Amino acid sequence: MNKDVFQRLQSGEVIPYSDPAHHQIAEAASRTNNLLINLNATTNPDSVRKQWSNISGNMLDVTSTIKPPVFVNIGLFTRIGKNVCIDHSCSLLDMGTITIEDDVLIGPKVNIVTEEHPVKPSERRALGAKPVIIKRNATIGAGATILPGITVGENAVVTAGSVVTKDVSANTVVAGIPAKVIEEIN
Template identity: 35%
Template sequence: MDTEQLIQHFNQGKSVTPGTAEHDLLLQCSNDAMRITAELNTAYHSPERIRELMSQLTGKPIDGSFTLFPPFYSDFGKNITIGKNVFINACCCFQDQGGITLGDGALIGHRVVLATINHGFLPEERSSCRPAPIVIGRNVWIGSGAVVLPGVTIGENAIVAAGAVVTRDVEAGCIVAGTPARFIRSVADMTPQEKRACLA
């Protein structure tokens, strides 16, 4: 099995169990991710070098419009897809085995956690990794300290409030907040004063 086959395994929603070839390869990939993120996080780098390191981490080209403020953490890295004009603020943690897609224009606040892995509830199944993808649509804004759980899709132009825990899909153009996150209002319903406050 190679890395591309492991990614396909995850993308098919198949679990990974300790003691298997998939798990051994996952550990190799995780160590590679730790090596790259250690370099990313322990010295100053130019924006160009940050994009180079993120390209190494993800195994994909990173657009010149991408901006990241380190530190950044990922325990796999190879199942992250980043669009254009994406901004990721400091101290974010991406657990991406199940797949993370960031649409064009996505804004990711400080200390956001995107977690695509779950575990079995039964003690004998708890060490198995069960993947499900996270998809962040175009122009989504995720506030500081939010957590997005496996299998969640956030529709374009939506806003996730700071500290929210998103356990289910968010429709396009909606604002959600709380734990678990619930619908608050539509972005389209914001008053002119509220829209100006967002730009302040």
């Protein structure tokens, strides 16, 4: 069986732009961009929920909120739990999968990125992906960036403007660029 480009990315393969299946990425992103027009044109929670289900293929739980505008490149690989709040102007690049567990708070202008390019210049015209997991009851402050392959632990706090380059342990507060532990939560 041939894997589609997203299955290949999620299994750890780096996909060069010259790959014959690379066009699937642009096609999926175009589909999502068209659907985002409707989501970002409403503030009605029921309409946002309906539009999100069109994008992601999953209904957003009635206890969860996405405040438009929101930006997502594919959407099919983002899972949002119950009692989650995603504030205005967040960007979710989800080709590597984003999992947001229950009771998570995400501030405005947060970037969650699962995609990356190789560092070596000769290999840079390619795309890789690693999953991001935001565990239960975590809080991500305004303008924070979560990079590919990161797990933010249960009850953790990522302060505003932080750039998370390493996993965040449960029950800690991290801050800075790169984010470092500044406090343990009892």
